[in-house]
Amino acid sequence: MSQHYPNTPGSKGGGASKDAAKKVVTRAAKLRIAILELMLKGYRLTADEIAAQLRESILAIRPRVSELVTKGDLIKLKDRRKNVSGMTAHVIRHKDSLTAVDLPLPSIAKPRRSAPQAMHSDQNALFG
Known part of the structure; x- marks a missing residue:
């Protein structure tokens, strides 16, 4: 691991792992900022659920959550939920969010018309 972990991405060795860690700093x-801003709202989420909320890859978010847990900014709860792989993962909260808040329900967008309505009810009449 990097001597600067968890403040910067770490690697388990040299070579490609170390190069990748440097590249994503x-x-x-x-x-990490986006995760903290989301979790400060009081949500109780797994790392995969955080990734879904931020519309990011779980592969980008899971290590950031681990870093933030190691730093103490996020706290693992005893609760666990299934993640994308089918395994269970800890539910996480922000250290300062003592009251749980439910995620807002997704709004259902009304379908929009992308083209004007046809002028004739029988389009074959145009070519007949």
């Missing part, structure tokens, strides 16, 4: 910082 800026993006990782932005993802």
Whole structure:
């Protein structure tokens, strides 16, 4: 692991792993901020659920959540839920969010018309 972990992405060795960790430093910082902003709202989510809310890859979010748990910014709860792989994962909360908040229900968008309505009810009449 990097001597700067969890403040910067770590690697388990040298070579490609170390190069990859260096490459994602800026993006990782932005993802950590996005995770903290989301979790400060009081949500209780797994890492995979956080990824879904942020519309990010679980492969980008899981390590950031681990970093934030290691730093103490996020706290693992005893509750667990199934994740994408079918295994169970800890539910996480922000250290300062003592009251749980449910995610808002997704709004159902009304279908929009992309083209004007046909002028004739029988289009074959146009070509007949």
